[in-house]
Amino acid sequence: MRSLATLRHKLELLEGLRSPADSQPVGTGVAALDRLLPAGGLRRGTLVEYLAGSAASGAGTLALAAARVACQEEKALVVVDRQQCFYPLAAAAWGIGLSRTVLLHPADAAEQLWATDQALRCPGVGAVWLTCGTIDDRDFRRLQLAAESGGTLGLLVRSAKVRGKPTWSAVQWLVQSLPSRGNRRLSVELVRCRGGVSGQVRQLEWDEARGTWEETSDHATHSLHPPAELAHPTTARRRSRA
């Protein structure tokens, strides 16, 4: 077990990541998702993508849960909102202090990129939350370097259409909504994670009483993982390698 950790550490160093020892992992805000990640959480100085399977799927909400954890200790949350539709009341309801929230309304894509870059570079910022579509490869790399130099967490909420495209993010989640008829249910897939096992799926249900997302193992309403995937072991293997 110990040798496995050493190997993983070496591999991360080869991949150009900073040593995991120099930063405490930040929780995703959901215990079940933390368990999927090799470090036990997200790392500061990286980008994390939340791919929304459809509109109103819950990806933004999960990203906000991670932002809440990353913005403790008086760090600021920067919300880059080009569409001007982010509703701060929801952020407050999810437990984010609005006095340490900076809301940006950039006018165009160039300003959005510049503002995100600047915010990621700032050590006083805990997390940057933004919705974005396609990003140019060089710009993406620029954002990743900015996050690394500032030690901030970049939370990118994007459409699932960008799945499979080249990315500079360390972790990529795919969030899909599940029919629930009660408390809200989500299915979250770890699409990509450096040093972790990708392709794992967890189902989450909002626990109103405790105020947390809890893992459920109710396979009756399990709509993901169609049996066809098992019938094609090649695709399953390819996906786990991606």
Place this chain on the structure above:
Amino acid sequence: MRVCAPLAEAASLASRLNARCILPSDPSADLAALAPLAEHCEKFSPLVGWETAEGQIGRCSSQQQGSPDSLLLDVTGIGPLFHGEESLANEVITDLRNWGCHARVAIAETIGAAWALATEGAVNPAVVPSTRMEPTIAPLPLSALRLPRDTIDLLAQLGVVRVEQLLHLPRTSLPARFGQRLLRRLDQLLGAAPEVIVPHRPPAEFAAEEVLEHPAESREVVEHVVRELAKRLAAALAPRRQGAMRLSCRLDSAPGRPLTWQVGLYRPSADPRHFWDLLRVQLEQTALSGPVGRLTLAAPLTAPLENRQGELFAGSSHDASRQLDLLVDRLSSRLGAKAVLRPELTADPLPERAVRYVPLVESGSKRRMSKSPLHAAAACPLTLHSPPRALEVVSIVPDGPPVSFRFGSQAHRVACWWGPERIETGWWRGRSVRRDYYRIETADGQRLWLFRRLEDGAWFLHGEFA
């Protein structure tokens, strides 16, 4: 035209002048239009204003504050720079014609005489040397004297209509009948009483200026000079323990209008590098209209600098919060102060008014405690459409919940709904708003926030639980 004239009078005047429309008098708008003109005229004189120390000059009487209608330029000793006062006056007229104004210009020994000649004189421009002042002014009508209307009317009843007639009257008997004001105006006209121009904007206490001998066209030179000015400004601020809260930078170029911009700061600062950081993002975005001859950097708004105790071990938390302040300044400078906001919760029940956005810059760094949110976390949408998007909704019961709806090209079936939550605003808030909000879940599990407008039963999508 005069202030408080009946509309019929205005209409008859308008038809004579072929005017298209009649607008109500708006002194503040007039002033707002005059201010850039005054700024423009600064290239002719170091002191430009529209007021004297006594108050506004113009046709309006002292009780009736109208809008100023003339600009005063102190051109003492300026004539030779423009090859004589005649050509200076002509240049002002041509220059203002390019601006779109027809200007009447007069240069005289006193403010009173210049104003009289500009408004009532026969020639334009009128340049009167001090030796010829009295004979030039004497035939002018009394309205050139900046007197209240009733004084002029009273004098006209007595047969006094021109300045020279007034000058022949015995000086001692005038105040008893027409007030002290008449004598003062006469003295100001002839230079016996002093009169001072109030500059249209007070000179900033902290400013740095550089006049280039050869106007610079290259951007690097301009940037270099601005950086030098930032250093000089910071050097002036720091010993007084003052920090700039607002920076205003102005580049005068010979042919075009001067480039000006204002940068607000989140927290007072006297750091030249920080100034330069903020100015650079502005400078990068503007195109220089021509060679720049004069550069001015001022701090019109300052506040005491915060004292910071040096820390033995660089405190990470303090450093981080300082970094955040610098970030806010940089963002506000490039994106504009209205794009860098702090949300504040209000007690308003209407969702779109439940949050107030406060620009971070110049609102000060004081942080108000926000009210605690009224909603449970799962009941509040993460995105809010503004304005709400219209939907085609089918519901079985007339006032009941939605069953299915069409949004865009897609049809959605409502699997589950929560509500309604009724939101109404009071009549005192203008148009009253009455809505029934439903939280719905579609068959795919998407959660949306819809409402029905109670007035006409129309449905809207207001938010998404993204």
